[in-house]
Amino acid sequence: METFSVEKKATGTLSFDEFNKAVDRCRALKSHRETFQSYDANRDGTIDVAELLTMLLDLGLANTEAQARDVLQIFDIDGDRSLDIAEFIKLADSLAIFHEFDRNQDGKLGVHDLHYLLQKLKIASDFEMTKTILKRWGKNGNGCLQFNEYLMLNKEIQELTKYLHMPFCNAKLPALTATAPPPLATTINADEVFRKFDRDGDSSIDVYELH
Ligand SMILES: [Ca+2]
Ligand SMILES: [Ca+2]
Ligand SMILES: [Ca+2]
Numbered sequence: 505m506e507t508f509s510v511e512k513k514a515t516g517t518l519s520f521d522e523f524n525k526a527v528d529r530c531r532a533l534k535s536h537r538e539t540f541q542s543y544d545a546n547r548d549g550t551i552d553v554a555e556l557l558t559m560l561l562d563l564g565l566a567n568t569e570a571q572a573r574d575v576l577q578i579f580d581i582d583g584d585r586s587l588d589i590a591e592f593i594k595l596a597d598s599l600a601i602f603h604e605f606d607r608n609q610d611g612k613l614g615v616h617d618l619h620y621l622l623q624k625l626k627i628a629s630d631f632e633m634t635k636t637i638l639k640r641w642g643k644n645g646n647g648c649l650q651f652n653e654y655l656m657l658n659k660e661i662q663e664l665t666k667y668l669h670m671p672f673c674n675a676k677l678p679a680l681t682a683t684a685p686p687p688l689a690t691t692i693n694a695d696e697v698f699r700k701f702d703r704d705g706d707s708s709i710d711v712y713e714l715h
Pocket of ligand 3: 607610611617
């Protein structure tokens with residue numbers, strides 16, 4: 505089970521903003537679980553490479569088993585060649601970030617998408633550098649980064665920033681998820697739920713109100 509913290513200011517209470525973030529995260533996790541179950545074709549509780557390929561094909565993010573294998577390798581932390589739910593949630597989070605930068609939604613990052621991403625990370629300020637990076641990581645030569653290539657680049661950026669103690673090491677990609685998670689079939693009215701918990705009506709939820 506994944507736990508997460510949304511209380512930015514450690515006041516012992518949740519502000520409305522923090523509460524909304526918690527609701528959004530719960531929605532995203534519920535959606536990731538549903539996606540996981542729908543692609544776990546043999547119902548063994550894990551996503552293997554064939555099941556992952558089906559999902560990536562549906563999303564237009566891979567064409568070959570080799571690409572699916574690349575993706576699996578990045579998220580398969582325990583090395584059992586399949587993704588359990590915790591590993592899958594990390595993949596789903598990365599997918600959401602990838603979609604955010606794939607602004608024309610064609611399933612790849614073109615040079616402009618990549619330039620925008622690298623600027624956000626304060627890595628490339630000039631276009632020539634973006635082109636060089638694209639050439640280096642865009643191995644299949646279509647002038648774009650496929651999802652698996654983007655993951656490889658992301659991994660190297662994370663390692664490099666850690667190694668060099670660069671100031672933008674705080675600008676980890678997950679921090680850039682500003683978009684709302686995919687809508688659920690049943691919508692939750694955050695205002696209504698918040699008011700229900702905030703029994704004394706002081707616009708924050710303290711630990712007693714959570715009990
Ligand atoms: Ca399975
Ligand atoms: Ca695994
Ligand atoms: Ca694109």
